[in-house]
Amino acid sequence: MKKFKFKGLKFLFFVIALLILLAVFDFENIAKIMDKVANMLYRLIPIFILVIVITALINYFLKPKKIMKYFGKDSGKKGILYALLGGIISHGPMYAWYPMLDDMRKHGLKFGLIAIFMYARAVKIPLLPFMIGLFGLPFTIIANIYILIFAVLQGKVIDLLISEKKR
């Protein structure tokens, strides 16, 4: 069984120490800060729950790594579609995907598709509730359509700039 590792512990201690310092030296504002924390938690907790549920569903049904394997095989329109889809459903930090992308590049994956994958990661399905909460549904739809268009444009420009011969 994978051992659970608590992330950001140092950061949490830093913030707790900061709050203690503020409580000692600026007691007046600490009540305001706590009020703001409670307010934000009240608004954000339902969204966090939704984010966790959506992430779990994506991992269970879509398997990002499997889709990644497909887009390495085809560099045509299908390749672009798989790169977009892979980017959208991939999660975790970008650098976690570097070894896999590097390996695929060594097996012929175009730089353009890597760029498409990397930019399409800006569309994060689990974080859509946050975006909708912050900007509203119409804006979220418009922005994400632009992100996908610009992801493809980036891929095309990268392929023009880095041709096979120049590699």
Add this chain to the structure above:
Amino acid sequence: MIIAVIALVAVFQTYVTPDMLSRFFGHGRALDIFDGTFIGAISSGNGAIGYVVADGLKQQGVSSYALVAFILAWTTLSFTHLPAEASVFGVKFTAYRNILTFLSTLFIAYLSVTTLRILF
């Protein structure tokens, strides 16, 4: 982690007033977009944290242009990851991709808000 970020945002909101922020933002659309992109690019972290920070900025009255640019830059650009990206994919690809990503962020922030205003 998230709770720590929320607490830090609350501290930020208490001490950095909207008036102080308006000195940094609020100098027109172009500068707001540029500032949002730059701040998003030099910060890095989990996407959810980016939204928590953006939510705090929104409550302080920061414009939609700057917020969209900030969120996009947060999720797609990271100056701290540049050396790692360059070591894996090469300097040329990393330079081209990040310049294009920076430009795309500027355009998308402008186009998204403008399109929304035209349509609704």
